[in-house]
Amino acid sequence: MSIILDKVNYIYSENTAYEIQALKNINLKIEDGEFIGLIGHTGSGKSTLIQHLNGLMHATYGGIYYNGQDIYDEDYNRKELRSKVGLVFQYPEHQLFETTIFADVAFGPRNQGLSKKEAELKAFTALRSVGLKENDWYRSPFELSGGQKRRAAIAGVLAMEPEVLVLDEPTAGLDPKGRDEILDQVAKLHMERNMTIILVSHSMEDVAKYVERLIVMNQGSILFDGTPREVFAHYQELEAVGLAAPQVTYLMHELRKRGIPVEGVATTLEEAKIAILQAFEKK
Numbered sequence: 001m002s003i004i005l006d007k008v009n010y011i012y013s014e015n016t017a018y019e020i021q022a023l024k025n026i027n028l029k030i031e032d033g034e035f036i037g038l039i040g041h042t043g044s045g046k047s048t049l050i051q052h053l054n055g056l057m058h059a060t061y062g063g064i065y066y067n068g069q070d071i072y073d074e075d076y077n078r079k080e081l082r083s084k085v086g087l088v089f090q091y092p093e094h095q096l097f098e099t100t101i102f103a104d105v106a107f108g109p110r111n112q113g114l115s116k117k118e119a120e121l122k123a124f125t126a127l128r129s130v131g132l133k134e135n136d137w138y139r140s141p142f143e144l145s146g147g148q149k150r151r152a153a154i155a156g157v158l159a160m161e162p163e164v165l166v167l168d169e170p171t172a173g174l175d176p177k178g179r180d181e182i183l184d185q186v187a188k189l190h191m192e193r194n195m196t197i198i199l200v201s202h203s204m205e206d207v208a209k210y211v212e213r214l215i216v217m218n219q220g221s222i223l224f225d226g227t228p229r230e231v232f233a234h235y236q237e238l239e240a241v242g243l244a245a246p247q248v249t250y251l252m253h254e255l256r257k258r259g260i261p262v263e264g265v266a267t268t269l270e271e272a273k274i275a276i277l278q279a280f281e282k283k
Contacts, residue, residue, distance in 0.1 A: 002029055002030060002031050002032060002065075002066075002067065002068075003028075003029070003030040003053060003064070003065070003066055003085070003164070004028070004029050004030075004063075004064070004065040005026050005027060005028040005029075005052070005062065005063075005064050006027060006062055006063040006064070006065070007025050007026070007027060007061065007062040007063070008023055008025070008026040008027075008028075008052060008059045008061070008062035008063070008064060009021065009023055009024060009025060009026075009059060009060050009061040009062050010022045010023040010048055010052065010057065010059055010060050011060045014060060021220055022045050022048040022220050023045050023048055023049060023052075023059070023220050024219070024220040024221045025062075025221070026049065026062070026220075026221070026222060027222075028215070028222065028225075030053075030164075030196065030198070031196075032163075032194075032196060033190075033194045033195070033196055034196055034197075034212060034213055035187075035190050035196075035197045035199070035210065035211050035212045035213070036196075036197065036198045036199065036211055036212070036213045036214070036215060037199050037200075037201060037206075037207035037210070037211035037213070037214045037215070037228070038050070038198060038199065038200045038201075038214075038215050038217065039200075039201060039202070039204070039207060039214065039215070039216055039217070039243065040216060040217030040218060040223075040243070041218070041241065041242040041243060044217040044218050044219065044220070045217045045219070045220040045221075046168075046200050046217050047090075047168060047200070048220075049217065050087065050166050050168060050198065050200060051087070052064060053085050053087070053164070053166060053198070054078075054081050054082045054084075054085035054086075054087055054164075054166070055071050055078040055081050055082065056082070056087065058072070059072075066081060066084070066085070083108075083112060083160045083161075083162060084162055084163045084164065085162060085163070085164040085166065086157035086158070086160060086162035086164065086165050086166065087157070087166045087168070088150075088153050088154050088157050088165070088166065088167045088168065088170060089153070089168050090168045090169040090170075090172055090200075092141075092146075092149040092150050092152065092153035093141070093142070093149060095153045095156060096141035096142075096149060096152060096153060096156070097141075098141070099140060100137070100138045100139065100140060100141075101127070101132070101136060101137050101138070101139060101140075101141055101144070101152045101155075102120075102123055102127070102137040102138055104141055104152065104156055105123040105126055105127055105152065105155045105156045105159050106119040106120050106122070106123035106159065107119075107156070108156055108157070108159050108160040109122045109123065109159050109160060112160060119159075122159045122160075122161070123155070123159050125159075126155040126156070126158040126159035127152075127155045129155070129158060129185070129189065130151040130152075130154050130155045130158065130185050131151065131181065131185055132148060132151045132152060132155060136148060146173055146174060146178070147174050147178035147181070147182065150170055150171075150174070150182055151182065151185070154167070154170070154182075154185075154186075158189070162195075163195070163196060164195070164196040164197075164198065165186075165189070165195055165196070165197050165198070166198045166200075167186065167197070167198070167199050167200065168200045169200055169201060169202065170182055170183075170186070170199070170201075171183060171201070171203070171206065172202075179203075179206070183199075183206060183209075183210055186199070186210070187210050197211075199211060204232070204243070204244055204245060204246045205246045205247070205248075205268075207228060208228045208232065208246045208267035208268050209268050211228060212227065213225070213226070213227060214226065214227065214228045214230075214231045214232075216231060216238065216241075216243070218241045223237075223241065224237075224238075228267045229264070229265045229267055229271075232245040232246065232249050232265055232267050233265045235249055235250070235253075245267070246267050246268070248266055248267065248268065248269055248271075248272045249265060249266060249267055251266075251272065252264075252265070252266045252272060252275065255276070255279075260276075260279055261279050261282065262275045262276055262278075262279045263275055263278070263279070
């Protein structure tokens with residue numbers, strides 16, 4: 001399974017005075033089971049890009065292929081595609097509309113044609129998988145905290161059993177504990193189901209800790225695409241486009257400046273710990 005973007009361009013308000021090219025010749029292949037981070041400053045094209053993956057937005061030019069099929073073919077079922085490539089928006093209240101969380105999560109499976117009993121079973125499984133407490137299932141979505149709403153929105157997408165889960169800033173506005181709980185649940189889903197995850201985030205620490213591949217967007221184009229360590233090695237280029245590396249990466253550079261022979265590019269605390277201990281062992 002894969003998603004392929006072939007020379008994808010998107011232009012807002014084409015042929016008007018307000019024309020803006022949001023995506024420029026994007027060539028990208030997303031393999032089955034990858035955990036990908038997507039970063040970039042505001043206006044870099046991140047949100048526009050992810051809304052192309054399940055056909056919510058239609059490329060102005062270029063092609064998109066899901067498992068070898070052109071999603072722009074006239075007979076292609078884009079409604080089914082949106083069940084396979086599930087998108088969780090940054091603001092969960094945009095996706096929550098039923099009277100209770102349980103009814104909201106069951107809505108997607110019912111819309112897929114499942115019976116009430118089958119839909120409720122999938123809702124039950126999805127809500128359990130995101131760690132939302134059972135006494136919250138029958139509350140109004142609008143009575144919940146920001147973290148609970150995000151869990152409910154993720155559950156609503158998971159209930160449709162997608163093959164790809166796209167998360168747009170799922171931890172925005174959460175405290176550190178809530179952020180870690182959400183991302184730990186996402187990482188668990190990735191490991192247990194081999195689900196393809198695409199995580200859009202402004203937190204360099206989060207993407208360094210969780211993702212296996214990191215894509216950097218800048219002015220509608222892909223600037224870097226590699227492992228977090230490969231990408232964050234270019235921290236000066238990232239700074240030039242309004243981004244940064246994790247704080248621990250800067251710490252390692254400072255230690256080298258001060259004569260401590262730490263090796264490699266550390267992007268997480270664990271990597272830094274290992275490098276520092278090895279440096280002192282050599283001394």
